[in-house]
Amino acid sequence: MTAEIIDGKAFAAGLRARIATLVPAFEAAAGRVPGLAVVLVGEDPASAVYVRSKGKQTREAGMASFEHRLPADTTQAELLALVDQLNADASVDGILVQLPLPKHIDEQAVLLRISPEKDVDGFHPVNAGRLATGLEGFVPCTPLGCLMLLQDKLGSLSGLDAVVIGRSNIVGKPMAALLTKASATVTVAHSRTRNLPHYLKHADIVVAAVGIPHFVKGEWLKPGATVIDVGINRTENGLVGDVDFESAASVVGAITPVPGGVGPMTIACLLRNTLVAAHRNAGVALEADAI
Numbered sequence: 001m002t003a004e005i006i007d008g009k010a011f012a013a014g015l016r017a018r019i020a021t022l023v024p025a026f027e028a029a030a031g032r033v034p035g036l037a038v039v040l041v042g043e044d045p046a047s048a049v050y051v052r053s054k055g056k057q058t059r060e061a062g063m064a065s066f067e068h069r070l071p072a073d074t075t076q077a078e079l080l081a082l083v084d085q086l087n088a089d090a091s092v093d094g095i096l097v098q099l100p101l102p103k104h105i106d107e108q109a110v111l112l113r114i115s116p117e118k119d120v121d122g123f124h125p126v127n128a129g130r131l132a133t134g135l136e137g138f139v140p141c142t143p144l145g146c147l148m149l150l151q152d153k154l155g156s157l158s159g160l161d162a163v164v165i166g167r168s169n170i171v172g173k174p175m176a177a178l179l180t181k182a183s184a185t186v187t188v189a190h191s192r193t194r195n196l197p198h199y200l201k202h203a204d205i206v207v208a209a210v211g212i213p214h215f216v217k218g219e220w221l222k223p224g225a226t227v228i229d230v231g232i233n234r235t236e237n238g239l240v241g242d243v244d245f246e247s248a249a250s251v252v253g254a255i256t257p258v259p260g261g262v263g264p265m266t267i268a269c270l271l272r273n274t275l276v277a278a279h280r281n282a283g284v285a286l287e288a289d290a291i
């Protein structure tokens, strides 16, 4: 059996196109376009690439992109002052501070400073709490993109067995919350899980977010399963995922590739969250399932 390759790149392009069609109506109602501010501290080349492609896609969707590049020796006080300024700026609907930050800056203090209503990353504890309790808020972009791909492929997830590998605040925890909300039966596995193959053997859905190249082997997976690979590992052989793609593709029913799977969905969902933030911040209605 050979798996279907889930084309996240194409799905993300479609999502961005739908988002772009909703911008003119917002502009007519609010008298401005949605705005996304991205803050990059330091010179990490991978981060710079991501920030550039995000800025390009923001503008292509008809939104305003405000990019702030700060030197690596920026103090925490200076960064917090910029966040305060962006919180107060009515042309900014979403604020993203690119992670990781240099070691001398307390990441949690910075995330806490971002207004929850502009937290399009969904990393503020208020938005994490909203997700955990079923309130409306912002859901982190990567797990939101994974959920969209899963629902597109499988329709209802109700009653399916799902294993999330990884328990980070950015992917694993919010992914488990979203799958639980969608009525899947969710197991969260992580580096201390004693017998991962035991759990994977029964999993209809696997979301791998461990950050170890080729970690998940095909022989551990259930035939016909749907596998979402969140891993973005830069190796000598280029970008590779957390799933051993070759062995998995001969067992499972469908799998996302790396690159071209989850990565493009993350940026598309960032634009989605920014559009939603703009409507809420400006008091303009957005049809419930427009995007």
Ligand SMILES: Nc1nc(=O)c2c([nH]1)NC[C@@H]1CN(c3ccc(C(=O)N[C@@H](CCC(=O)O)C(=O)O)cc3)C=[N+]21
Residues within 6 Å of the ligand: 049, 050, 096, 097, 098, 099, 100, 121, 141, 232, 239, 258, 259, 260, 261, 262, 263, 264, 265, 266, 267
């Ligand atoms: N506050 C914050 N929010 C983030 O969302 C955030 C962050 N910090 N820090 C870094 C990570 C990483 N990230 C990616 C987004 C898209 C691709 C992406 O589009 N990848 C392409 C390939 C890109 C390439 O070739 O390098 C793909 O998978 O097809 C990758 C990585 C967002 N992050």
